[in-house]
Amino acid sequence: MARRLALMVDGRVQDLDLTRGPGGVFLVEVDGETRRVELAPNGGGMHRLRVDGRLTDVHIERAGRGLRVTVGGRAHEVAVHRGTAADGAGLDGATFDEGERVVSAPMSGVVTEVLVEAGAAVRQGDPLLVIAAMKMNNEIRSPLDGVVRSVHVRVGELTEHGALLVVLEADGEPLD
Secondary structure, eight states, X not given: OOEEEEEEETTEEEEEEEEEOGGGOEEEEETTEEEEEEEEEEETTEEEEEETXXXXXXXXXXXXXXXXXXXXXXXEXXXXXXXXXXXXXXXXXXXXXXXXXXXXXXXXXEEEEEOOOTTOEEOTTOEEEXXXXXXXXXXXXXXXXXXXXXXXXXXXXXXXXXOEEEEEEETTOOOO
């Protein structure tokens, strides 16, 4: 039986289905395409990753509440959510760790205002930022009462649909 996951890599979310095959092989389905994946530890955080027969060395380490995966000298921030990005109210409701919620771009556009910073307390419905799209300013609001853990965009930045904007922690959850 396949396990449904939402994988956030560098602020972009991708749904996938993961099925364990024989001999430590995983079948990973992304966008209707299935890949045969093997991952074997090599010690010290190093792993040998084989995707459809192509071998690559990767380094995997814990980074805060997620992972930092380095492939070919390029590091990627990774978080995993059980279920799909569409669970609940889409990514705006996805929980990537206990008490942590992400707010993602509901459309492509340009960030025209950032109204919060890390550490700021917010209430459900408070505006976090503004994205201009199709000649309209769209306020992106907090889905919960909590604290801004991090802001991942700047004024003038072009965002794509689904891009990570802000990470929040629900009230009652301490900041690290």
